[in-house]
Amino acid sequence: MAMSMSWPSVILLATAQECSSITARIRSYGVRRDPLTDGDVLDWKGYSHSLDFSGRVLDDFEPEEIEEISRRIGEPFAIYLSCESMDAARGFLGEVLVGFSGLIDTNHGDVVEFSDFVRLIENHPQWDWRRAKVSDLLDRSGEE
Numbered sequence: 001m002a003m004s005m006s007w008p009s010v011i012l013l014a015t016a017q018e019c020s021s022i023t024a025r026i027r028s029y030g031v032r033r034d035p036l037t038d039g040d041v042l043d044w045k046g047y048s049h050s051l052d053f054s055g056r057v058l059d060d061f062e063p064e065e066i067e068e069i070s071r072r073i074g075e076p077f078a079i080y081l082s083c084e085s086m087d088a089a090r091g092f093l094g095e096v097l098v099g100f101s102g103l104i105d106t107n108h109g110d111v112v113e114f115s116d117f118v119r120l121i122e123n124h125p126q127w128d129w130r131r132a133k134v135s136d137l138l139d140r141s142g143e144e
Contacts, residue, residue: 007050008089008130009082011057013069013111014102019077022100023053026079047088052080069111073102086128090121110134 012022026042031051034041040051057080058066069076083089097104097114104117106129112120116134121127124137 007082007084008086008128009080009107010089010093010129011105011107012079012081012097012102012114013073013076013105014100014114015074016077018100018102019053019055019079022079022096022102025096026051044092045088047092048084049088049092050082055079069103076103086130090125090127094118094121106130106134108133 012019014022029042029044031040031042033039034050037050040053042049042051055077058076058078061069066076081089081092083092093104097118100114102114103111104114105111108130110129110133112134120134120137127137
């Protein structure tokens with residue numbers, strides 16, 4: 001039996017004002033409510049994306065993680081994003097995050113500035129953050 005991997009997911013961390021602007025951009029792409037899950041869904045460029053704009057995902061963070069994030073960006077708000085495939089995630093995030101400031105939690109041990117994340121997916125178009133850490137990419141490419 002073939003092993004399947006779950007949809008790649010990330011958490012966008014930014015101030016409430018910045019998250020509000022990111023949410024507006026994402027909603028402008030045509031977010032709809034899924035009657036089965038009562039969650040927000042976006043069908044974009046042939047892929048499905050599941051979203052949670054409530055900020056409740058912050059409840060899953062340890063207090064020291066919230067402290068560190070707060071030191072870096074101020075009081076955080078969060079958007080949870082899960083994409084149908086890694087190609088979908090890279091394409092979507094590479095477009096949505098441009099022009100915003102904040103952090104992205106890869107759900108696999110890395111928390112990266114939006115601009116650095118976008119640069120990494122541009123420089124490493126096959127990057128799967130579930131399998132390769134940011135530090136691995138920086139070591140390989142000599143970036144700092």
